[in-house]
Amino acid sequence: MALMQIDPGVILWTLIIFVCLLFLLKRLAWKPLLGAVAEREKRIRESLETAERVKADSEKALAEQRALLDVQRQEMAEAMKRVREESERGAAELLEKARKEATEIASRARQQVDEDRRRAMDEVRLEAVELAMAAATHLLEKSLDADSHRRVVKDYIASLPQNLRRH
Amino acid sequence: MHAEVAENMGQAVGDMILHHLTNGRQVELPFTSLDHLAGHAVGLPELPGFELGGVRIELSLTKHVVMMLLAALLLLMMVWRVRRGLGLVPRGLANVVEAVVLFIRDDIAKGTMGPKAAEQYTPYLCTTFFFIVTCNLIGLVPYGSTATGNLGVTATLAFMSFLLIQYAGIRELGVFGYLKHLIPPGVPFWLAPIMFLVELLGVFAKPFALCIRLFANMLAGHVVILSLIGLIFILGWIIAPVTVAFGVFMYVLELFVALLQAYIFTMLTSLFIGLLVAGHHADEHEEPSHGAKH
Numbered sequence: 416m417a418l419m420q421i422d423p424g425v426i427l428w429t430l431i432i433f434v435c436l437l438f439l440l441k442r443l444a445w446k447p448l449l450g451a452v453a454e455r456e457k458r459i460r461e462s463l464e465t466a467e468r469v470k471a472d473s474e475k476a477l478a479e480q481r482a483l484l485d486v487q488r489q490e491m492a493e494a495m496k497r498v499r500e501e502s503e504r505g506a507a508e509l510l511e512k513a514r515k516e517a518t519e520i521a522s523r524a525r526q527q528v529d530e531d532r533r534r535a536m537d538e539v540r541l542e543a544v545e546l547a548m549a550a551a552t553h554l555l556e557k558s559l560d561a562d563s564h565r566r567v568v569k570d571y572i573a574s575l576p577q578n579l580r581r582h
Numbered sequence: 583m584h585a586e587v588a589e590n591m592g593q594a595v596g597d598m599i600l601h602h603l604t605n606g607r608q609v610e611l612p613f614t615s616l617d618h619l620a621g622h623a624v625g626l627p628e629l630p631g632f633e634l635g636g637v638r639i640e641l642s643l644t645k646h647v648v649m650m651l652l653a654a655l656l657l658l659m660m661v662w663r664v665r666r667g668l669g670l671v672p673r674g675l676a677n678v679v680e681a682v683v684l685f686i687r688d689d690i691a692k693g694t695m696g697p698k699a700a701e702q703y704t705p706y707l708c709t710t711f712f713f714i715v716t717c718n719l720i721g722l723v724p725y726g727s728t729a730t731g732n733l734g735v736t737a738t739l740a741f742m743s744f745l746l747i748q749y750a751g752i753r754e755l756g757v758f759g760y761l762k763h764l765i766p767p768g769v770p771f772w773l774a775p776i777m778f779l780v781e782l783l784g785v786f787a788k789p790f791a792l793c794i795r796l797f798a799n800m801l802a803g804h805v806v807i808l809s810l811i812g813l814i815f816i817l818g819w820i821i822a823p824v825t826v827a828f829g830v831f832m833y834v835l836e837l838f839v840a841l842l843q844a845y846i847f848t849m850l851t852s853l854f855i856g857l858l859v860a861g862h863h864a865d866e867h868e869e870p871s872h873g874a875k876h
Contacts, residue, residue, distance in 0.1 A: 425734035
């Protein structure tokens with residue numbers, strides 16, 4: 416049967432065609448194609464590695480920044496605390512001083528008042544002596560001169576008990 | 583009377599099928615003849631043949647040789663298109679071809695013979711696949727003819743695979759190691775001569791099976807389609823809807839078979855190389871079934 420016969424010419428032609436095709440396709444197609452694939456794989460791997468490295472770097476930088484921020488925040492808090500303490504201390508001192516001054520002023524005022532009162536009392540007392548003396552002089556014009564009257568009164572006052580003398 | 587006509591018609595259909603499938607000195611082309619009965623046959627140029635070891639080799643072009651040249655031309659045109667689309671971001675046809683090449687390299691070659699040998703034999707496997715698939719598909723185009731339905735063509739393809747398999751084995755194992763692998767390890771010494779013969783037979787049976795499988799598969803589908811069309815002439819036009827429906831079904835199946843047989847031929851060639859190459863590696867690294875697993 417013709418179908419099952421092998422034609423040597425066909426074999427030779429097949430060999431020629433296939434070997435030429437193998438050579439040409441290998442040179443022109445498969446090598447460049449697989450080269451392009453390898454190149455792409457390399458590029459992708461490199462891109463991934465770069466991305467990984469950049470990510471690690473940025474994470475490190477972020478951590479550093481965060482640490483720095485923490486330190487600064489702590490320092491700021493401490494400074495704030497110190498300032499507050501100082502201001503509180505200053506305020507307390509001022510208050511204390513003001514209170515002391517107020518007390519001083521009050522006591523000085525009180526002394527002044529005491530002084531004035533004593534002086535007033537003395538004056539009142541002297542006035543009363545004058546008045547009493549005037550009255551007594553008026554009554555006893557004739558019998559006694561002024562000097563003997565004053566002596567009599569002074570003696571009388573001196574004879575008064577000590578505690579009564581200033582009132 | 584009627585039966586005689588049918589019988590004659592049957593004879594004619596059988597001749598038509600045989601004529602269509604066998605190689606010949608002419609190709610059919612549309613619009614080459616106004617005479618319908620003369621067909622569309624165009625004679626092919628004669629080339630001088632020569633004698634080699636008592637065998638007459640005719641170099642004159644035949645139908646299947648023309649189809650193979652056409653396949654080669656189509657593949658070179660494809661390569662031209664692919665090369666324009668190559669680059670970091672492949673475009674157009676380069677994408678498709680790249681996907682197929684990577685499938686052959688990663689899934690067929692690496693899977694059967696390991697990554698190192700795969701790089702080496704991928705160009706051969708790719709060429710085999712693309713050449714066979716193109717020849718198969720040309721056979722499905724009207725006026726085309728299936729070169730892979732020619733026993734001489736498939737025998738040559740299988741012979742080249744045979745040479746490559748033995749080359750890969752000897753390269754990997756050395757001549758002595760190659761001969762040693764013909765006796766499987768662990769065989770009792772009195773069985774060794776028999777096993778040697780069986781294994782030697784296997785060495786030749788493998789490419790023989792490659793040759794016959796491709797030939798028979800490509801032939802069978804065409805025989806079925808042509809027979810279905812022939813039925814119209816034998817049984818009358820009334821049967822046409824049924825046979826045309828079956829014919830279309832067979833045609834679609836043939837499209838699938840065209841791809842499948844090219845894949846099987848490539849896959850088995852790769853596997854036979856892998857049996858020699860990857861098995862050796864498995865012994866070296868004490869890693870059983872190294873090649874077959876991936």
